[in-house]
Amino acid sequence: MTDDAPVQNEQVKKVIFWISTPKIFFYSLFYLVAILVAGTLTQSELGIYEAQERYFSAWVTWCFDAVPVPGGRTILVLISFNLFCKLVFKSVWRLKSMGVNIAHIGTMLLMVGALLTAYFSIEGSMYIPEGGSSRYYIDNEKMSFSIIDTSPVEYNNVMAFSGRHLHIGSELKHKNFPGSIKILDYHRNAALELTDEKTTGEWRGWAKRHSIIPKLLEKESGKNRAALVVKVSGCDESSNGWHMVAQVEGPTVEVRAAGKVYQLIIGPRVYQLPHNIRFELVDFIAEYHPGTRRPRHFSSDIRIHQNGTLREARIQMNEPLRMHGYTFYQSSFEQKMDGQEATILSVVKNYGQWFPYISSIIICIGIALHLLLHYPAYLTRIVRMWAA
Amino acid sequence: MMFIRIFLCLMMCLTLVSEEAEQKFDTSAFASVVVQHQGRLKPIDTFARSSLLGFHGKQRFAKQQASEWLMDVLTNRNLAYELKVFTIRSPAVVQSIGVKAEKENRYSLAQLKDAFMTHEPLIRALAEREDSELDETETQLVQKYNQVTFYVMLIQSTSCFWPDIVINDAALAKQFGVQPGAKLSYFFFADNRATLRQVLLDSSKKKEADQNYDDSALRDLWQVLDKRPVQESGMNFAVLPPAKGGEQWRSPWDILNASSMNDADQVLMRTLNDAFAALHDGDQDAFNTHVQTYKDAVQYRDRIDLEVSYNSADLFYRAMYFYIGAFLCILVLGMTKQPTWRKLALVLMYTGAALHLTGVGMRMYIMTRPPVTTLYESVLFASLISVATGLLVEHYRKDATGLLAASFIAVVLSFIGFSYAAEGDTMGMLEAVLDSDFWLATHVLTIIIGYGVSMIAGLYGHMMLVQLIQFPEDKEKNKEMLTTARGIALVALFFTTLGTILGGIWADQSWGRFWGWDPKENGALLIVLWLLIAIHGHISGEIKQIGFAMFLSLTTVCVALAWFGVNLLSVGLHSYGFSDKTAVALFLFCGLELVIVTVAAAWAKLKQRELQSAAV
Structure with a gap:
């Protein structure tokens, strides 16, 4: 064992040396540029979120929908690893290379922040009509399927399945639901079409006279309308069979089992605000440049209800409200023909929020220091010129 | 001293060229009357120029100043109907409304009004559609219809004083x-x-x-x-101040159609009426007196006179002439090797830069905001940054390379900027989310500085390639140029990185996320990545001097794509105007650049091999 140790160390050193070489960084950047260009070009067709999922945030990207190639996330991880190895094992810590090293540390921090944001951030939006209130926000990018037990008198028992369960062949089971649900067909965006009554298959309810027409994804996720066909089993005989569940369109699907009624719902993922918080929209103000319909300023006067306490706040463009780790931004608004207004607030919880701030300062200090250390004559000349 | 004299002569010539030889009626008093248009208080001169640009494609009509033309339109209906003020270049548009095509593509209201009235239902139906559903002809048809409608209302806007x-x-x-x-x-x-x-x-x-x-x-x-x-x-020609407590200025017809007219409004209306009567009688003095009385009564002069001076000074055009002069001097220097030409180019560049800087400064003062809020402004500001960077490089190297790069980029960017000026008032009001002086002054300013320096870096890459083709044996100069190029690339990287990160922070402040893979963000990232590739490729030895010059040259393509190209996608939170013509020009530029740079790099490589073979 002891004889092998130096050899092993030598091999480890070689591997580390290879991993930390700038060549990897160089070619990874090249590849990242290719992913960046390809992803950006498809945004006009797919929309920003879908392109992000397929290219930038993906471990694997499908080239021409046929060949799997490393996705943006894989490359970013590779670059981070390369940078880390370079920093720890290869960087020379002397004054001349201090600028570069500092810039690399800043970049590493930026990557850590990006990782935290990618995995732990929550984003959504709140719609509150003037005079109304809400304690929920929805994430239009992520879908969920819910089975709602409506039998309790004072509340509903909701069994929610996240978007990762929504694919053909997936079987949804829950301890509080006596039956089981299997997904036979699923489309993130679809329309429903009235058809002649179907004579084949075990169709139930309004699904007997409707078909799902798949549609291309909308650029704005909120405009997509999901639809799916599920096979219900283990429930009452009248409920067992094929049901069609659609977002917004069609009546609510109800199945019966063990004397209870369960509703099947597909829709965007809904979150509840923390600490029993409820937002009430007191007033929404939209100002326009005089004589135009170009918005100059809009703001929402909010009353925040929390466990019996009440306080007021204003959320406006470029001035969000921050509380309990959440940030609420003035995102959009709605004005109806009858004069009724509603505000749309973005809700974000991001654990990596401060990383870009810190890392950007470090990166800029690093590059500036590098310039100062490597081009002193040039800078001295400029300073002298201005002084003169 | 000789150069200073040459300059003074040049400046005088330029001033004389722009002076109007003959003026029928002095409109200078009228030009600085305040009007509220598109949410902004501006002099009538700006209103007239932007309106005329829309209809006619120029800021002058025949030999008339824009304000003279507007005065004719406001006071003489018959003349206004006959003036060939509309430019329609598309034969398809002319054909579709059934108007006989004119040789110079100029049409009068008398020719167009009935034609558009006949096709009104069709055009209104087109106007209901999304922009993306319209082809080029349909888009222009709707545009021209809107212009004709606007012009008709403009003619009527002061008819109460006729x-x-x-x-x-x-x-x-x-x-x-x-x-x-x-x-x-x-x-x-x-x-x-x-x-x-x-x-x-x-x-x-x-x-x-x-x-x-x-x-x-x-x-x-x-x-x-x-x-x-x-x-x-119909026309909201808002030249009368708002009622107490309001912001919306009013047109003469707004006052007359209101249930009652207060004393202050009555005084203003009487003065305007007197001014129009004097104009009708051809009484210049009386007209000037009434207009001055009116302006005094309105009591709003904030930066208005300065804007009129800014309009008439045409500083950016004048600066461009100096840049062209400097560029030509460098070309002559290349042919004659006489150092005098470099000095002359230097003086021309400094004069151009001074005018350019004055223009940017005046815009900042007039709008009280950083000079980077529209594509037009950003192009002109980046051009100024390119000039400053080029002059700094020139001070460092003293071999005319900085001057060549700066003058060339400045001329090209000036032409691009002027094409955006054709879209109308270049000092338009901002969307709510952009209306933040802090972020405009930090993120937008920094990223535009990055664009400006990157353009110089790109052009310097081209010059390196030319140097490597022409003098591959001059190792010392080639090495010097490489060092300078790396310095420029690092400065460009500094500003683009800082600008991109500041943009992320603004996005975090406004929309709740640091990075959303928005096309504009991706464009900025593209430049950063490209510069990183060039710098790290050279450090790692993967690319040598020719490769580095090639990568640096292609930075211009990245900047063009990030600046203008991403707007083609019509998605994301950064929205700017874009036309098919721009798309064609952009693709043409990118394609040409790729071909030119690749051929130049291959040629330089060939020269290098020949030199190595000869040495062996």
Whole structure:
């Protein structure tokens, strides 16, 4: 064992040396540029979120929908690893290379922040009509399927399945639901079409006279309308069979089992605000440049209800409200023909929020220091010129 | 001293070229009257220029200043109908409205109005559609229709002051206290509404008493007065200050159509009426006096006169002439090797930069915001940064490379900027989310500085390639150029990185996320990554001097894509205008750059090999 140790160390050193070489960084950047260009070009067709999922945030990207190639996330991880190895094992810590090293540390921090944001951030939006209130926000990018037990008198028992369960062949089971649900067909965006009554298959309810027409994804996720066909089993005989569940369109699907009624719902993922918080929209103000319909300023006067306490706040463009780790931004608004207004607030919880701030300062200090250390004559000349 | 004299002569020539040789009626007083348009208070001069640009494609009409043209339009309906003010270059548009094509593509309202009226239902249906559903012809059709409608309303906007109502009946004239045959405006009767009411009442009583009483003169007058507000109150030519507590300025017709007119409004309206009467009579002095009285009464002069001076100075055009001069001097220097030409180019560049800087400074002062809020402004500011960077490089190297890069980029960017000026008022109001001086002054300013420096880096890459082709044996100079190029690349990287990160922080502050893979963000990232590739590729030894020059050269393509290309996608939170013509120009530029740079790099490589073979 002891004889092998130096050899092993030598091999480890070689591997580390290879991993930390700038060549990897160089070619990874090249590849990242290719992913960046390809992803950006498809945004006009797919929309920003879908392109992000397929290219930038993906471990694997499908080239021409046929060949799997490393996705943006894989490359970013590779670059981070390369940078880390370079920093720890290869960087020379002397004054001349201090600028570069500092810039690399800043970049590493930026990557850590990006990782935290990618995995732990929550984003959504709140719609509150003037005079109304809400304690929920929805994430239009992520879908969920819910089975709602409506039998309790004072509340509903909701069994929610996240978007990762929504694919053909997936079987949804829950301890509080006596039956089981299997997904036979699923489309993130679809329309429903009235058809002649179907004579084949075990169709139930309004699904007997409707078909799902798949549609291309909308650029704005909120405009997509999901639809799916599920096979219900283990429930009452009248409920067992094929049901069609659609977002917004069609009546609510109800199945019966063990004397209870369960509703099947597909829709965007809904979150509840923390600490029993409820937002009430007191007033929404939209100002326009005089004589135009170009918005100059809009703001929402909010009353925040929390466990019996009440306080007021204003959320406006470029001035969000921050509380309990959440940030609420003035995102959009709605004005109806009858004069009724509603505000749309973005809700974000991001654990990596401060990383870009810190890392950007470090990166800029690093590059500036590098310039100062490597081009002193040039800078001295400029300073002298201005002084003169 | 000789150069200074040359300059003074040049400047005088440029000034003389832009001076109007002959002026029929001095409109300078009228040009600085305040008007509210598209949410902004601006001088009539700006309003006239941007309107004329829209219709005509130029800021002058024939030999007239824009404000002179506007005065004609506002005071002479028949002339306004006959002026060939509309430019329609697309034969398809002309054909689709059934108008006979004119050789110079210029059309008058008289030619277009009926044609557009005939096709109004179709055009209105087109206007209902999304922009993306319209082809080029349909888009232009809707645009021209809107322009014609706007022009018609513009003609009518001051019709209440036209002295075109004549009372020939002596008795009726006497009742209004004027001479028979006097030319009166609609406003005259609105201002004397008590008299008018009394005249109508008296006439009604006389008619009751005597069935044969002849009231035809009054009936004719009433018919004219009764119809006009309905026909001609469309245009919001807002030259009158808002009512107390309001922000919305009002047009003369707004005042007349309101239920009552307060004393202050009455004074202003009377002054305007007098000014129009003086104009009609060709009385220059009286016109100037009334306009000045009006401007004094309005009491809003904040930066208005400066904006008129800014408009007439045309500083960016003048700066461009100096840049062109500097570029030509460098070309002559290349041919003659006489150092005098470098000095001359240097002086020309500094003069151009001074004018350019003054123009940017004036815009900042007028708008009280950083000079980077529209594509037009960003292009002109980046151009200034390129000039500054080029001059710094020139001070460092003293071999005319900095001057060549700066003058070339400045001329190209000036032309690009001027094409955006054709879209109208270049000092438009900002969208709510952009209306943040702090972020405009940090993120946008920094990223535009990054674009400017990157453009110089790109051009310096081209010059390196030329140097490597022409003098591959001059190792010392090639090495010096490489060092300078790396310095410029690092500065460009610094500003683009800082600008991109600041943009992320702004996005975090405004929209709740640091990075959303928005096309504009991706474009900025593309430049950062490209510069990182060039720098790290060279450090790692993967690319040598020729490769580095090649990568650096292609930075211009990345900047063009990030700046203009991403807008083609029409997605994301950064929205700017874009046209198909820009797309074609952009693709052409990118394609040409790729070909030129690749061929140049291959050629330089060939030269290098030849040199190595010769050495062996």
